[in-house]
Amino acid sequence: MAAIQGPPGAGKTTVIFEGITRLSEQLDEDEVILYISPTNKLIFDLLIRFNRHELKYIVDKSTTRVYGSFNYSGYEELSRPLNHDTKLVLATEFQRIHATAEIFKSSGKRLIILYDEGGKSPLYRLFGPIADALLKGRGSNKVSSLVVVGDPQQAISLTEDLRLSKNKALLMTRAIVSMIRDIDPSLADSVENNEERLEIALNKVRKSLSLFHMLEYTFRVPGPSHEIISTGFYDGGLKAKFEFRHRAITVKGKIPKCLNSLTTSEAQQIENAINSGIGIIYLHDKSGKSYRDSDENVDKLRLRYSVDVAVLLAALTGLDTVILSPYRDMYTYTNLYLRLYYTKCDPHQKKVQVGTVSQWIGSESTNAVLVLGKEHLPDSWNHSQINSYLTIYFNEPELFNVQFSRHKGVMVVIGNVENLQKSAQKILKHYSNPKLKPKESADKNIYSLNASVIQKVSEKLSDMCSNGNSKSCEKILIRG
16 A cells, blocks of 8 residues: 655656556556546546557557546547456546456456545545555455555545545545554544644654655746745645746737736736746735625626736737636636627637636646635624635635646736735634634634645745745735
8 A cells, every 4th residue: 555645736647657657567467457537637648648658558459448438539449348358447436446346356356556536536435445454464355556646635626524524534645644643643643633734744754654655846836836835735845846937938929909907007017027037926906805796706806807817928928828716606707708808819818718726626727817715704704604604715725725736837816815814813813712612613623724724825925925025926906
């Protein structure tokens, strides 16, 4: 049993590719590799990569099976039923997992399971007992090894019960906590009980964990913008392989005339920042009135600015740009607004995509415009509202990690991180009260930990964009 943690852009797919390649060359007669992916895209990307590297023996039609929901053009024969000659199975989570297990149950074959954990999968129920047996040294007569590759810090779109107990539920965290328990039982208990963040506990015992490895370099997120998520989610352990200035992103085009919200001065500030090698641009919405003008999760001013900025970045750099929000409502209206009012911006409009954070996990774009979700707490905040109105980042801070790690080039943030910081401090102060109600005491640890993470990332971004750090970030005030 082994666990490999791969932060955003750290090369998880490459690790899986190399792992399958090397294992395929040294399989015993009775062994079969079973790779389980959270998405169809990852399966297809692996197939393309195998062919590009001329490793066609790995995807041989007689020994390899591929199961997913995508166009099999060129790979039709790989989707045939399993047989006793099968040596490699690539499948998505909900395809033929149980069928695969049954086929090999009576064949005497042993599985080498390589599981790419997407975070929101219920597969921990299936593989949990196998992982426990392997971790305790008992092994399994049908499973020779289980390697889980993933990142709990990107585990989003979980149900509420999983969010509150993910350190016991997710396969990755379950494996890591078991490894920590062998070294320091009390530390493992503190992680399971949400008294200690996983990444902080890992740093205390990392040198003693022979079966755990974290990929510490991100090849996607450029420095210094990587410092934001590194500080909050990886206890400072994530490093950037490339600085923004090394990406050679320069201004190649002109400011388009079709912008609706950005002033000429604001557009020129953004242009000057890129020309100066500044890769972080913070549009500070200083009004404190975000998302209060609609019954839906929509902020009209941030919506209009996000489209203007995305079109501007696409025009200036000539590169793909995505607008990301944590809310489905914002995604819907932003996409509609872009298509209706920016037809004159063609072809720049065609370089702009719109998505939710959940949709973009595992994906990347050269430039990214990040629209923050609600930063404020309700005026009469109390515990009964914590799951309904509390800003989405405090319920699921991993969304922030995913949102701030999709870009390879320019990152533009639209929102008010200072308000986010104040909300985090308010929550931490609330849960420091020794006279909490029983329900509040039960949830104290998880929400305090979530608030501490958001406090760290918001402080880091705010510091990077303060007036004294103009070399790292360009700060522009919007909304009077």
